[in-house]
Amino acid sequence: MHHAFKLGEVEHELWLSHSRGDYQLHLGDSLIPVALRRDDHGRCFITTGETTTPVTFAVRGDEVHLHIDGAAYTLRYRHPMDRLAAQAHHGADDAIRAPMPGSTVAVRVKPGQSVARGEALLVMESMKMETTITAPRDGVVESVHVVQGQTFERDTTLVSLVAEGAT
């Protein structure tokens, strides 16, 4: 089994192992000696092979936030069990998440209802613009997680579809 981190929409598999008191990163076919060190002033440095770079990081749940080489990045650790479950029933399309923070203007579906791909599930509002959230595939609504007027953050699950093959 591999570990995996998601950067943007891309998942990267890797493994970390010990080597004489230090760590090495297994990435694709390469094996890279890596180290994270903190100096006397509290500054952190990441070493990969011959390169050492200052880094600022913050960990929050499964999210790792990093500032490296003049920009910020967020990587999300993917738990092996979640990845297995997702692979087992193509889970990516089961949860319909908010593309941006906003509020619910109208809910168009009820649990148990069959929906076709592209059918409107709910209407949300963000930045004074209305956006219609549609079904990513044919399926049956398992639950609706928001009510009209409710505000939510980005990535909040709005509607779940019954997993494919589960019905």
Place this chain on the structure above:
Amino acid sequence: MFESRPTNATESAADVKHWPFRSVLIANRGEIALRVLRTVRRLGLEGIVVYHAADRGAPAVRQADKAVEIAGSTPVAAYLDTAQILDAARNTGAGAIHPGYGFLSENAGFARAVEAAGAIFVGPKPEQIELMGDKVRARAFVAKAGFPVAPSAIEDDDPNTFVERARAVGFPLLIKPAAGGGGKGMRIVREPSALGTEIERARSEGRRYFGDGRLYVERYIENPRHIEVQVLGDAHGNVVHLYERECSVQRRLQKIVEETPSPALDEKTRQSICETAAGIARKAGYRNAGTVEFIFGRGEYYFLEMNTRLQVEHPVTEETTGKDLVFEQLRVAAGEKLGYAQADIRPRGHSIEFRVYAEDPAHGYTPTTGPVLALHPPSGEGVRVDSGIVQGQDVTAAFDPMLAKLIVSGRDRAEAVARADRALANYVLLGCKTNTAFLRRLLRHPAFVAGEIHTGFLDAHPEIAAEPEAAPALLQKLLAAAALVTRPVKDAADAVPAMHAAMGHWRN
């Protein structure tokens, strides 16, 4: 920081002592509340802020001498609630109210209510807010005074001569439905021969969209630039300008980067546009800091509108002129004379402001939210940060997505741009995505480097907003760091005996 620049000669404790107010209530939030508070406190005046519960931990609330909580159906509604703000002013004995920008800053009713409550409104007279707030009246006022407005023809003025008058406006021109908005039904006409047909098409579109076929036409400026001029007037009829700012880098009609001087203007045009702005303010008997906005293209400029308040981008003017604009606003509100002439204002160097937004440029500039897990703003020569956020707070969708402003100055534009690139690279904010990486891509774009940006530039170049794929070397660093700080990954490595690992490349 502008505090280190030469301050106004007139600024002394003796003057402030004679002002008719000893305390200033700031009816705003975020970075501008803190910005105003900084000058108020520096002058030895009492600083009072009002705040909604969502802003309880904000720096301005913590640093104010007094802070009064106000409530509302939404956080924004609280800051728009005149009655609660005036109650807070009365209960704290505030002598003056500074509205900042946005919220109640251009609300004539609020300005009147403040004066009626016996406090001083740090802003223009209510009539001036009303005049400039009505875009049609303002345009007519400016045109009547002999200043340039875009040539136009309004059908309603005399429907029989409309086509004739439209032709006289000159080409290219823009036909707009009189009842329109949001760009619907607008048509650009480049050829005089097409005018008749286009007017008929615009009329039928106007009827379809708005149920109203009346039209007006206006000279169309291709790839226009947004240039505005800072003006300052006192209650004694003195008006000066503090030179221009260019704000052509915009997305969805909202400014992202502003700079002074404008790379678009030659010296002659600069003097002409700045004197025009001062002339308009003088004609209006304008009191307070204000901004006259122009549309500029092909050497021509036309009056767009006047903002009767402090602007978001005022710091670049402060950096190049050495004037603290909030101090100037307070002096004028206290009844002081400006005390200096136009020739005494000698800007030097170049200054650029970058708005740090909680947004994702690669996804249509949609707002982002999240906790501020780490915050290390940049510092260094020529670097100023006006910010209202603190580490540990949540960025929510309740307010405008602007988190902070990075203002970078140098002896010339090239030095300011180079310093800005470093400062943006060193701007650490983790937990909520911001636009700083996008701003770096923008300032490295050849068109920005050459100073050749127009207001439609970002729409025409979506590749600047798109996020580049991480290069292999960067990806290695990111994954290595992520692996080393993630418990399950490190635990798994520590659990495998070193000897086993030493056997070589681990395989699935």
